[in-house]
Amino acid sequence: MNKEEIKELGGQMTISEGSRVFIIPSEKEMAGDSVDIPQDEDKIAELLAYWHTFKKYKWRLIGLSLLVGFFTAIYSDGLEPSYSSTARLLIEFDRANIISIQDISATSSPKKDHFHTQLEILKSRILADKLVDKLNLVSHPAFKPASQQQRFDWSQWLPSGWLPSKKPTTESTPDPIETPEEKQKRIVVNAVRAGLGVSPVIPTQLVEISFESSDRELTAEIPNALAEIYIKYDLDTKLEMTNKAAKWLTERLENLRQVLEKSEKNMQDYMESQNLVNVTGIKSVTVRELEETATNLLNARLQLANNKRVYKQVRALQAGTTNFESIPAILNNSLVQSMKQAELAARRKVSELEERYGQKHPQIRAANAELEAAIANKKTQTQLVIDAIIKEYEMAVAKVKNLERGLKSKKAEIQSLNKKEFELKRLERDIEVNRQLYNMFLTRFKETNASQDLQELQSTVGRVVEPALPPIAPFKPNKKINVIMGLVLGFLFATVFVFVIEFLDNTIKTSEDVEQKLGLPLLGILPKMKISKKDENPYLMFLRKPQSQFAESVRSISTGIMLTGLDNPQKVLIVTSSVAGEGKSTVSINQAFALGQIGKTLLIEADMRRPSLVKKLGWRTNPPAPGLSELVAGRLQLDECIHHTAENESLDIIPCGEIPPNPLELFSSGRFKVLLEDLSKEYQYIVIDTPPVMLVSDTLVVAKFATEVLYVVKANVTPYKVVLDGLKRLRQVNVPVRNIVLNFVDTKKTSAYYGKSGYHGDGQHAYT
Incomplete structure (x- = not known):
């Protein structure tokens, strides 16, 4: 291995190793201080992250959009052609009076309220009832029971519990004693009201009355007839109110006259009884x-x-x-x-x-x-x-x-x-x-x-300015528009669904997640490896493929560990994780090999619950090689438990050895502490592979002897709350964690986050 050359430039360190150059941030940056990043790059990274999400779920988005479009096409093809015609009605606000006498039916409400009131009257059931009688719609073919088409109802396809229960109303609840003719008329009135459309023409005083039906002529007759009925209904209402007012005023006047006479008589009687003059x-x-x-x-x-x-x-x-x-x-x-x-x-x-x-x-x-x-x-x-x-x-x-x-x-x-x-x-x-x-x-x-x-000479509530005419072409369905809308709505629904899935994902995926959710800097990431059957030992990827992306990541992390210990050498390195299966043993092995290229290194397997280090190295497991348990127990000497590696002469390994009945008691003993002190004098780096923090308490005891803790998190798998709980357990025993290693990162899918900085995250190591 070529000798490394270390230089300090502007608070940063550069390391030259052969043809490779590593740019390492200062210790202040690695301690967690923020690094200024151009806002434009942040925006680009954010847009790339959105693009990555779309690419990740692109087939789901396309499939759901096509499915909704397919059902929309089937639904549109089964619809009956429908026609629509519109009449325009002018609503009068100020009516001219022939004589300066206020109308008995005049209202003092604002124009806006008056306009909205007239709209609701046009939509009322009483006018629809008069309309049905005037045009004899009960006998019209379009409203006969035989011609009633069953419309497609999406609610029939939904579970009953998904829709709110419909409460009966006085308008829809039939009279229990109504005759068949009354029932048929009620059905026709409801159908007419369902097809009617009354909408204002903003910002004018005009109102559009439209009707939708499969009968072309009927679509024009109904809006025109409704406008006439509305005008006549308003006039009849005024006449009725005037007659009622005249009758009531006559009765009231007689009562007031009697009251006035009685009050005058009471005053006269009182003055006489009290002998009052002045x-x-x-x-x-x-x-x-x-x-x-x-x-x-x-x-x-x-x-x-x-x-x-x-x-x-x-x-x-x-x-x-x-x-x-x-x-x-x-x-x-x-x-x-x-x-x-x-x-x-x-x-x-x-x-x-x-x-x-x-x-x-x-x-x-x-x-x-x-x-x-x-x-x-x-x-x-x-x-x-x-x-x-x-x-x-x-x-x-x-x-x-x-x-x-x-x-x-x-x-x-x-x-x-x-x-x-x-x-x-x-x-x-x-x-x-x-x-x-x-x-x-x-x-x-x-x-x-x-x-x-x-009354009949006064101006009416409104007048027709544009009567409805029979339409030439159908109003709907517009199959092309429906299919396009179905595709768009399907795509929007799928997009919302995808982002909800992403939002509910509480795992650690990127360096931003590490910094924002865990509040710790990211020492580096390890890419997800593609292991083939031809690989003899995939756990030794650092040695087997030294030019690979994985090897570069391991080398970058080891260089960072070395540089953080320039003033205070990091002699004892603990490697742990929250739960099993996050790749901490793989990280321990490869980091030990990487540090072995820098100085004399010792790898200790302290995971005595589920030891896997020997198996991953390809050593024999039966009988187990003597190791840490025999050494701490005093049954064997140090030279009998240390195993040298053929791949790197600077790397020694102490395996787990025979699994003891109580590993926690073993790590708590004074012999283990003395052993680490003696080994620290012989080796430049000691890497200890420990059990997961959330499973057992062994790591909490071993971590007290460490000068650096390397916390491994499996990307897209481990929830961040589980990681926080693990970090909390370490802090409770006064073991601070300063660095996080993100493992199993799919660098191709996360290029949006690491496109500008290799595969090491913002503010971390980058190589050229």
Whole structure:
């Protein structure tokens, strides 16, 4: 093997091996960082993916389209020729009035609603019933029971549970007591309605009335007759409504007249019973009297407050708790003041005589008698003032009470007047409302009578602008169009079916699936190999056909493993998968041979549940070659369990050996760990083939000793949720998976995904 030359260019690595050059992304790109890809290439790849899907299912698409077209041709060939004719009817919105009186049947709905309403009337059963009677269609040959053709019904070909149950309606449910003639007429009416077509001519006020039948003349007669019946039906409806309105207005007017007379009599009786002439004048006088009484009451209460204050002082004087001199009303009294002056003069006189003569002098006695008389006069006058204060207080209290009674009486009188006024106004309102209502109905009654004779002169709801003519050629079936539509619909249905199948496919197919569904970068893909009987050992394809696409893929993956370990050499490589049958053992063998061309490599078979490594290498299996189980158990030495390969001197193999009763216990032992440490010193790469992650727990134990895990996924087979569960189990034991290998990829069918990058996926290795 030629020596490899490794160069670093712009963050990427290029490896030259002989005439081949490998372009390897940087470690950042291989760790999962996105690589910028032109959007145009993404769009082209997406279109190529759609094209691949079409190519994958092309025969199904063509077969289903032809099948639907074949049945459509058979169906069209069995159809009876059908004719169609159309009449055009103008729907009037604004009708001209001869006199300025509103029509009793006029509506205030918007034009759009009015137009749609007229369309539904044209489709109604009542017009179809009148149409059958007018043209005597019950006796027409086209509607006789013998001529009724059984139409092809697709529902007869479908299972009964696929179609919703039909609920009976009043229109389709026959009357249990209907006569045979009525039943036949109902059938004919339903047939006429089924053949009729009423559609608007947008954005005009025109309506197209068409009919489809095997009778040419009938296809023209029915649309024209329906238009005439519709116009006449509208006119008859207006006349009927006018007559009913006139009759109802007559009865209503009589009732309103009686109500008006009764309300007027009620008002007159009420005024007489309450002796009312002018309620407003009486109320205004009473209000003025109430205001005067309220003013007098306010003044009286102020006066009472003053009198009450003096009255309390007097009562305190009588109780002996105060002196009369503290009461201003008594002290300021002129008579009391004169009596007090007389008392003071008598006291001065007594005092002077005592100083001059002594207390026993006759003049002293006369002066004392005069003093006592002055004091008695003062007390008498004070008592008179007190009596006057009490009397004045009592009069003020009586005045306030009298005014309060008068105020209350005036309020009651005003309230009574308010009630009478309210009742009187209510009676007046009744009279006014009844009079207005009576006048309104009387006016409308006169207008209705005046317009009743002018209904036929008013413009109708519509008019025929283009009558239907008998058709020349059949309307359908158009066999060519039907077959083409059948082919197109069949193709569309098949296309939807194909894409639904693709959508429901939850397997991993492409590098995009790996990155989007698993969130991990794709280390590489291994193409699906074509194995012939001439191949001696198809599992050694890397050695047998070194220039093949498969060998290049294996070599690219091994180169990627080598480069990811430039700073941290990947000594121990674990190869595993989610379930059995994904090709992990084949990957282990070929990767070991590829790494053996780079450095000294050891391949260990750790799948002790279903060992297949020895068989795939073509070695003897009975008795099994000594290997890992004997080595870890200590029954044999290392040189007795290591087997050298003739194909590559740098590759040694330790097979499974004798299957132990409990492989998990074997891998969990300390001897297995020590063994790997010793082997790592002797070999540059150690590749360990382990059991599937989802089947047993052996891989979870072995993976703890690995420096790199190579997770193999079988394309188009393994569901991505199963792969996620396997990756989750590894993460739970702190074993991260950084690379995915997609195996069994049909590169011819997936050229849409790998056309620009060989067969290694976007952002992965490419070779030139």
